[in-house]
Amino acid sequence: MKSKRNSSAELTALCVLSAAGLLLSLMGISVVGIDAAWIAILLSGVPFTVETIRSMAEQKRLRSGFLVPVTMVLAIVLGEYFAAGMVAFIMLVAHRVELMTERHAHEGVARLTSLTPQTAHVLRGGKTVDIPIEEITVGDTLSVLAGETIPVDGVILEGQTSVDQSVMTGESMPVDKKEGDAVISGTLNQFAVFTMRAEHVGQDSAMQRMVQLAEQIDAEKAPIIGQADRWATWLSIAALVVAVAVYAITGDPSRAVTVLVVFCPCAFTMATPTAILAGMANASKYGIIIRSGDALERLSHVTKAAFDKTGTLTYGKPELIDVRCEGAYSREQLIALAASAEQSSEHPLGKALLRHAQEKNIPLSDCTDFVVSAGLGVSATVDGHAVRLGKPELMEGVDIPDAARRESDAFGTEKGASCIFVLVDGTYAGFLVFADTLRVHARQMIIRLKELHVHSVLLTGDRASTANTIAGQLTIPEVYADLLPEDKMNRLAQLETGKDHVCMVGDGVNDSLALKSAYVSMAMGGIGSDIATNSADIVLVDDEVRKVSYLFQLSQKVMKKIKSNVFITMSINFWFILLAAFGLLSAAEGSIVHIISALFVVLNSSALSTAWGLD
CATH class of the missing domain: 3.40.1110.10 (Calcium-transporting ATPase, cytoplasmic domain N)
Structure with missing residues (x-):
């Protein structure tokens, strides 16, 4: 995390210096007799060019970024220093935005890790002693003072209080707790002193389980991101072909360079990752761990949701x-x-x-x-x-x-x-x-899934009479009972027919095979077993089942955002490429059009991280 913060700070400094150079160039001010746009070319363009060459050499394939150094070099040859610097600057900004969005996506979970106290008050031998939380063992009696963060998972033995659980559940109001109630590590004791018995400590606590899951978040695992990069690569090749054709027809190299400036795939390559990471940022605010953008992308294609009963719907x-x-x-x-x-x-x-x-x-x-x-x-x-x-x-x-x-x-x-x-x-x-x-919101969630055209199925090891009763209360039309773990997995395979894709939602060890084999899967992170949460693509930390329908809505919104980003970016490029081909747009003006397109993608995607959420 520290290296990412440092990298982000360095990029910010480079962005500021490059922007200053471009502004001076635009005003016609030179530095020691040289166009100030060279500041952006050297600080933004050279590092990007080196990184692009290194990446293509390692992967042994053409990457979409190859068009940037090509465009930059041609612009420099033609004396279009401002356009060259602007192209380099845009790519630097794009990289900075990806880091910023990724940090925001991790922010909700990273905040949890910083909330873990270093010591705890443990009652031993009739006295209260402060010990490192690593030394707490299951069964220890702890004292938690007002205003302190609860160090481990456990049960209140004595006392009544209110606990702020917003970091775990997104609840805006404190939750009253009394003797016998469970409390979660990382939440805040707001009201009074209480004693508790430690039940889950160290790596088994809710906090540490979240930390472990958070480390697996990686939006670049999403196939749709790789697909977008491949599209951008072919788009870059098409740009070269169009630029050569424009030069062949008009004989004007400046028009060809302007086409390349407008065609640079910066905004296009940002369209997908910014939307996915913004969606993950939105989910993280509500205690939801999405392990990769792959899960969000697959969830958007799901037509059936299969539920375990015990611990999931109940x-x-x-x-x-x-x-x-x-x-x-x-x-x-x-x-x-x-x-x-x-x-x-x-x-x-x-x-x-x-x-x-x-x-x-x-x-x-x-x-x-x-x-x-x-x-x-x-x-x-x-x-x-x-x-x-x-x-x-x-x-x-x-x-x-x-x-x-x-x-x-x-x-x-x-x-x-x-x-x-x-x-x-x-x-x-x-x-x-x-x-x-x-569960309180189970019926509401099933109804919402119907509105989203997702068909619900109940898979349970319970007897048929019990399963049918629960299904009737929830209006679930399709029920399979008396299933062993392997039976659940096999039933999922049968439900995956034609264009139908299934999401499995479960919580226990007996669901792990189904969770692992499902097209996409969700696990209840609080009540759920370690095996279940480790097998799932998405983890609901606080077991609030209404978040299932929220996630389906979120995945659909993310995909719509990606499509709108791509469509509008392509539309802008198309019209301004025509203007460039007819000599109605200079390379400098084309670079400004390019940055406007990139800014639209960023703003359009970032709105998803804050403008919509759980009802």
């Missing part, structure tokens, strides 16, 4: 969605008894029950005689009552109404839910229903 963790009470106990009383009994449980359903009780401010009581029956449930004494929770197998000898059993079976069959029966003092008191829940 939150990937159980929530209490319903309670069925029997006898004298109310809903809140049953939850209070059951949650109190589960306080020492490590089971996901037990944790989900406790989380629900905390969110609803349901008071809990102390429990004793806690016993876990592996695979079946738990039992404990709460306020003098013997409470038992678990599967029907744990309820031997207990009279559970047939209607309750049928209803719990229906929850499992129709909604893919898990039901836990509750006994109080040996008597059936009701059952609790747990299920994975849809």
Whole structure:
């Protein structure tokens, strides 16, 4: 990063000096008796010429840039020093703009790396000690003060606060956090002191995972950029042919040189990379890592989006969605008894029950005689009552109404839910229903994809009844269930038919094969596994699923921007080449036309990085 900043500063200095030389030349002021345009020729043209020759020698092929030194030399021979200096200056500016746009594309992610604190307050031996964050281990208890950046990923143990997550999620408002809530490294504690347990440290933290992904961003991997360079090369060859023809017909070498000045491919070669990098810059503001412009280009051709279910369209963790009470106990009383009994449980359903009780401010009581029956449930004494929770197998000898059993079976069959029966003092008191829940914006995202003419497909390893229920809630028309990882990959291959291209969106290890084999892929970066995020082309750092439809829109806007850049640049060149051929445009005037064309490309593309975004 430092070398890029230095390179950018050097280019800026060269641009300023070259511009000054051209301005003096335009005013007719010479330097020690020599046309001041030579400043631009020497500072901009010579380095570019050397770099072009070196690049062509290494790649052993003609590059579009070859036309620049040819034009520059011919202009110098004819005494058109201003035109020669302007052509060199434009190419230098084009290179400077690419560096500036690339830096802007990396800016949102680079800002995250600078936010990582160097030390953290760790509680050890009853004392708080400051240690380097590299020495933090999983399970350490940390204290985070108001105004400090959270050093690692973890869960709040004690305290309530507000956290500024804008650097990770783009959210403008702080998010309230309390005991049991997850916090992410790199986000800012705004309100009060809290203690937390470290869960993901070092290279496993969200911050460091983003850093690793950021290092892979490289817009020049996009085939469309290479294609644009090839087009520019052929355009340069065509320019030479036209210039020779103009000279052969008119016998005027100045007209031929003017044609070359106007024809120089600076603006054309900038049309694609500036638009792609501006699109990547736009996405980086919302916590989205696009590994290369290749991904954006391919995404614009996608006609089908295939989704994993658990952790992608749903939150990937159980929530209490319903309670069925029997006898004298109310809903809140049953939850209070059951949650109190589960306080020492490590089971996901037990944790989900406790989380629900905390969110609803349901008071809990102390429990004793806690016993876990592996695979079946738990039992404990709460306020003098013997409470038992678990599967029907744990309820031997207990009279559970047939209607309750049928209803719990229906929850499992129709909604893919898990039901836990509750006994109080040996008597059936009701059952609790747990299920994975849809992400907040999932349905909105699917509807938006339909508007963009993208067909949605659900690929899941879950049973068909659960998959169909979720698909029905989201209005996804095509469902494939009971799929193993290899089955998902094979199904993707079947969906890739004719002109149809598929984007795979997933989060887990079981999606990695599908993500890797898909035409283009997205992974949920927060909940997602390392294997999934490393297999995907695009990573949604905060798991916000509505960003899927945003990315489709972004890719389409980028491609439209590229097409508009190319069309307008070619149109400008065409008309002014005609003027040059008829002797109505001088080489100096042609160079000014050229810079106007290049500036249009830059401004047209840069608008994409800021003027549009996530709703």
